[in-house]
Amino acid sequence: MTTARAAAILLAKELRLEFRTRELLNATIVFALIVVVLFSFAFDPTAGESRRYGPGLLWIAFLFAGSLMLHPSFGREQANQTLDALRMAPVSPFAILLGKMLANLLFLLVAEVILVPVFAVLYNVSLAGIVGRLILVFVLGTLGLVVTGTVFSAIAAHARMRELLLPLLLLPILAPLLIAAVEATASLFAEQPALDRAWLAFLAGFDIVFLTASWLLCDFLLEE
Amino acid sequence: MNRSAGFPMKSRITSRAIAAALIFFAGYAALFIAPDEATMHQIQRIFYFHLGCWMAMFTALSIALVANISWLVTRKPKWDWLGVSAVEVGVVSCTAGLATGVLWGKPAWGIWWTWDARLTTAFILWLLYISYLLLRGLIEEPQRRATLSAVFGIFAFLDAPLVYASNRLWRTQHPAPVIFGGPDAGLNPTMGKVLVICIAAMLFVAILALVDRYRLERLRHEFDELRVAADARDSGSPSALIASSAKDSI
Numbered sequence: 001m002t003t004a005r006a007a008a009i010l011l012a013k014e015l016r017l018e019f020r021t022r023e024l025l026n027a028t029i030v031f032a033l034i035v036v037v038l039f040s041f042a043f044d045p046t047a048g049e050s051r052r053y054g055p056g057l058l059w060i061a062f063l064f065a066g067s068l069m070l071h072p073s074f075g076r077e078q079a080n081q082t083l084d085a086l087r088m089a090p091v092s093p094f095a096i097l098l099g100k101m102l103a104n105l106l107f108l109l110v111a112e113v114i115l116v117p118v119f120a121v122l123y124n125v126s127l128a129g130i131v132g133r134l135i136l137v138f139v140l141g142t143l144g145l146v147v148t149g150t151v152f153s154a155i156a157a158h159a160r161m162r163e164l165l166l167p168l169l170l171l172p173i174l175a176p177l178l179i180a181a182v183e184a185t186a187s188l189f190a191e192q193p194a195l196d197r198a199w200l201a202f203l204a205g206f207d208i209v210f211l212t213a214s215w216l217l218c219d220f221l222l223e224e
Numbered sequence: 225m226n227r228s229a230g231f232p233m234k235s236r237i238t239s240r241a242i243a244a245a246l247i248f249f250a251g252y253a254a255l256f257i258a259p260d261e262a263t264m265h266q267i268q269r270i271f272y273f274h275l276g277c278w279m280a281m282f283t284a285l286s287i288a289l290v291a292n293i294s295w296l297v298t299r300k301p302k303w304d305w306l307g308v309s310a311v312e313v314g315v316v317s318c319t320a321g322l323a324t325g326v327l328w329g330k331p332a333w334g335i336w337w338t339w340d341a342r343l344t345t346a347f348i349l350w351l352l353y354i355s356y357l358l359l360r361g362l363i364e365e366p367q368r369r370a371t372l373s374a375v376f377g378i379f380a381f382l383d384a385p386l387v388y389a390s391n392r393l394w395r396t397q398h399p400a401p402v403i404f405g406g407p408d409a410g411l412n413p414t415m416g417k418v419l420v421i422c423i424a425a426m427l428f429v430a431i432l433a434l435v436d437r438y439r440l441e442r443l444r445h446e447f448d449e450l451r452v453a454a455d456a457r458d459s460g461s462p463s464a465l466i467a468s469s470a471k472d473s474i
Contacts, residue, residue, distance in 0.1 A: 148379065155372045159362035168358060169376060172351040173383045175344075176390035183394070198393060206386055213382055217375050220296050 003098065006091035010099025011106075017076075018107065028069040028111045035061040036119055050123040055185035058119055059178055063145065066108055067167035070149035073100050074157035083157075084224070093222040094215055097150060101214075104146040112138055130188045133195045137188065140203040141181035147210045148173055154221050177206050243429050250276075250418075250425035258418040267331045270324055272419055276426030277321035278346075284314035284430055285353070289381045292374035301445060304370035307377060308360060309437035311353050313430050318350045341391035348387045352380040366448075 018024055039057045043049070077083035086096050116134070120127045127134065152169045156162040184199040214221070254272040261268035291307035294300070325343065326336050337343065356377055363369040411419065 151379070152376070155359070155376055158365075158368055158372060159359060160364075161362055165359065165362055168355050172348055172355060173379060175348045176383065176386040179390045179394055202390060202393070209382055209386065210379070213379060217296075217378065220371050221375055223371065 001091060003092050003095045006089075006095035007098040007102065010086075010091075010096060011102045014099060014103030015106070018103070024069055024072060025107055025110060028065045028107065029114055031068060032061040032065040032111060032115050033118065035064060036115070036122065040122065045123070047124050051125060051189050052186070054119065054123050054125055055182045055189055058116070058185065059141070059181050061115070062108065062112060062142070063171065063174055063178060064167075065111065066142075066145045066149055067170045068163075069107065070104055070146065070153045070170070071156065071163055071166045073104055073150055073153040075153065075162060078157055083222075087222060087224065093218045096222060097154070097214060097218045100153075101146050101150045104150055105143060108142050108146060109139065112142065125189055130193045133193070134185070134188055136195075137181065137184045137200065137203070140200065140207060141177060141184070144177045144203060144206045144210065145174060147207060147214060151210075151214045151217075151221060177203065180206065239432055243425075243432050246421075246425035246428050250422040253418045253421050258415050259412055261415075264332055267328065270328045272422035273426065274321060274324040274328060275419065276422045277317050277324060279423050280426045280430035281314050281317035281321055281346075281349075283427060284310045284317060284434065285349070285381065287434070288314060288377055292377040292381075295370055295374045301370070302442070304366075304374070305438050305441035305445065307370075307374060308357075309434050309441055311356055311377065312437055313434045315350065315353045315357065316433070317426075317430055318346060318353070322346055322350065339391075341388055341394070344391045345384060345388045349380075349384055352383060356380060366445075 036057065039053075039061075043053065045053055074083065077086070087093070116138070117127065119125070149166075149170050152166055152173075156166040156169060159165050180199045180202040184196050184203065187194050187196040187199070250272070254269050258269060258272065260266070288307050288310035291303045291310055295303035295307060325346075329338070330336050356373060359376055360369055360373050363372060
């Protein structure tokens with residue numbers, strides 16, 4: 001079986017598992033919404049200020065939500081030792097990792113599709129005319145988040161205090177991604193929307209570096 | 225088996241004496257031999273140690289990367305011991321570098337801290353390697369701890385250039401490289417010599433700390449093995465049962 005086919009099967013399994021209950025997705029959306037709402041109480045921004053701080057707020061909300069929602073990705077396999085069963089399957093470890101990454105990417109993107117319009121309404125930011133470019137920025141940024149996040153979820157699953165450990169491992173490593181994603185989003189929210197190619201290239205570079213690293217290291221990550 | 229093999233008492237005393245002498249001489253050179261700097265005057269003398277801290281950090285973290293990769297490839301416990309020792313020395317050097325930088329920043333720039341590329345990179349590196357040490361403390365099983373922390377260590381090292389590049393694109397205040405920074409750059413020859421002495425002294429101390437920490441890690445490992453062996457040997461005998469049940473009740 002090819003890696004792509006195995007990853008697709010595992011992706012289907014993750015989606016089936018999640019859409020039976022949708023508990024992870026619901027919790028993620030509500031959590032990110034709470035962060036967005038609390039921010040407006042904490043800073044009471046005017047229209048100009050929300051255009052300036054909005055991108056940072058959005059990405060902080062997604063980074064925090066991601067660092068919480070990515071834990072069950074491997075943590076959920078602990079309860080019945082189902083990861084051992086997955087490892088016994090005749091598929092490459094990278095397929096297991098890739099299936100989970102794609103599932104997490106999809107979950108976070110769904111959360112973003114729901115939350116970004118809500119944010120636009122609450123903070124009076126117009127999305128007209130920038131939707132396509134915004135999707136590009138969010139896909140590249142979210143991909144970097146889930147690639148590192150899924151790998152660290154596999155690491156944290158074997159530790160004590162794993163729910164707390166994952167944000168500790170994940171958030172500092174995402175610092176460059178946060179800067180690039182916020183700057184790219186800010187240039188789209190500006191009065192004269194423009195796609196910042198330098199930051200977009202940086203996001204793509206971040207994704208490639210860590211995707212390659214997780215491909216090279218996944219054997220060690222998932223070994224017994 | 226010789227428990228302190230490879231690093232006998234006599235050479236430990238000698239190496240400490242050399243380190244003390246080097247640090248003393250480096251301090252003297254930085255404070256009294258190095259010429260006065262044109263714009264910052266006396267304050268600039270902290271630079272010799274500031275740079276020394278960063279050199280020690282880069283050396284230690286590079287050793288940690290090599291150790292992490294070597295552990296994954298060879299699975300020899302010594303690479304795991306080296307990895308954790310190097311990260312600890314790197315974190316301490318990073319802390320010293322940040323502290324001397326903050327002390328220097330206030331009189332030189334008028335502010336303690338700024339979110340410049342190099343400062344931010346150092347700070348994020350510090351956080352990342354603290355997380356590495358936290359991670360190690362939270363995984364019980366030695367093999368797994370070694371492997372997973374090695375993977376995280378490699379990820380952390382890969383992140384460093386990305387943090388630097390992102391902040392470089394964003395904003396920067398730290399001075400452009402003076403020493404290797406192009407035709408106008410350069411250092412007074414005496415300053416250069418003092419700098420070399422200070423860097424050598426800091427590196428020597430860092431390596432010494434690393435070797436000591438490595439020995440400690442190895443002794444811990446040997447202690448654990450001996451304890452397991454002793455437990456296995458004693459199990460079954462009545463006194464061991466009493467001892468183990470007494471331990472359980474505590």
